[in-house]
Amino acid sequence: MIRGNFDNTAGLASSLCICYSILLGKSRQDLNKIILIVLILILIAVLLTRSRTAIITTVVVSIHVYRRFIPFKKIFIASLILLGSLFFININSGLGRLFVWKCSVDMIIDSPIFGHGLNGFSKKYMYFQRNYFEGHSDSIFKDLADNVKMPFNEILNLLISFGFAGTLFIIILLYLILRDIDRGSLLFKCLALATFSIICFGMFSYPSRYPFSWLILIMTILESVFFERLFQAAFRFRGILFGVKASVFVLTIFAVYLQVKRIRVEMEWFQLNDIAGKALNSFIEKKYDRLYVIKKNDNTFLYNYSVILNKIGNYEKSKSICLSLRHKLGDYELEILTAYNFLMLREYGIAEKIYLSASNMCPNRFVPLYGLFHVYYQRGDYDCAKEIANKIVLKKIKINSRTVQEIITEMKTYLKAGS
Secondary structure, X not given: OOOOXXXXXXXXXXXXXXXXXXXXXXXXOOOOHHHHHHHHHHHHHHHHHOOXXXXXXXXXXXXXXXXHHOOHHHHHHHHHHHHHHHHHHOHHHHHHHHHHHHHHHHXXXXXXXXXXXXXXXXXXXXXXXXXXXXXXXXXXXHHHXXXXXXXXXXXXXXXXXXXXXXXXXXXXXXXXXXXXXXXXXXXXXXXXXXXXXXXXXXXXXXXXXXXXXXXXXHHHHHHHHHHHHHHHHHHHOHHHHHHHHHHHHHHXXXXXXXXXXXXXXXXXXXXXXXXXXXXXXXXXXXXXXXXXXXHOOOHHHHHHHHHHHHHHOOHHHXXXXXXXXXXXXXXXXXXXXXXXXXXXXXXXXXXXXHXXXXXHHOOOOOHHHHHHHHHHHHOOOHHHHHHHHHHHHHOOOOOOOHHHHHHHHXXXXXXXXXX
16 A cells, blocks of 8 residues: 655655755756656646645756856845745745744754754754743734644754854854865766755755665765775775675665565554554554564654554553654644543543643644543533633634534533533
8 A cells, every 4th residue: 555645746746856956956957848847847847746845946046057148136126026025925834934934943942053953953942832822822924833743944953952052063064065066976966956055945844754865965975075085095905896895785684684574564563553543452452562673763653653552541651652752753733642642531620731731832723722621521620611611712723624603502502501
């Protein structure tokens, strides 16, 4: 079975920009009909993805290639018009990104030198967003807040993870690779231009999440730093060439072994998750327990496992996994699941605290308030329950759904019965 999701075309758009850059680099030396046709097809595909970041990237890369033929003043004016028009096409999305960048800057200020560590954004960002709304309950960004996974800017992501020290090292490395872009071989020029497109794309998105971007970066570094010197030495000393071939062969075999092992585990998890969607029982729990030994460091698996345990009714075990996962992942959905476990275990004080945390993470959501209503109702605090019910009924709907309508209907029924 093959499944795909085209709700977010960032990965496809990023790959298209890379391919466009490589072909554009080759076209400077050999522009034939086939290359021209493919370039046009890629540009059409970029437009069909409706990715504003991809449009900006292709324009910037094209300007960079033909910058000698375009006056700087025209480039500057055209860039301002392009950025402004793309921003106002979907102003809410643009404002949402500005808000994410604002909270990201707060994270950088909190730990500027060495950052928050690897995956620092996913660990802590939602807590910074929560803290912001706790102090700015009437913010214009309240209706735009979402469960954010990435900062939509790779430089900010680097600064959050590694601070100014680590980011400066990476920037210097990229500069050393790209500074002689016009002096290298045709292959290097094309790869360097592709790397430049990744950097441009990374100003407004997250190309580092996709393997194709890493493949291009690795190839560019190897072509820039190692290949030429390595092969010069290899032709002088046959033993070096044999050693390189043997090392590559052994590493390839080992990498294939690890990947096959990982694929088998992923397939087993996929099949188990499919079965769990139809029937939940102790057999499913035992299967998940066995996978847990292998995938206990996989945050996605841990969250999925805690959901299964919650549905089975093993709230204590689900709560334990959620609490351990909260140290590695700041996430709205995880907060909701954790709070629900505490609610079902009748630990109302902690459930209230976590539901409030989730509500401040995403103030436009209904589920945290619905959870708070049940906390207050179950512990007998009917005045607070009525207050929350009124707040839910009067709350502005950002995205309508069946769940939202069911919550509002239930609250209206409760208020009507209470009156």
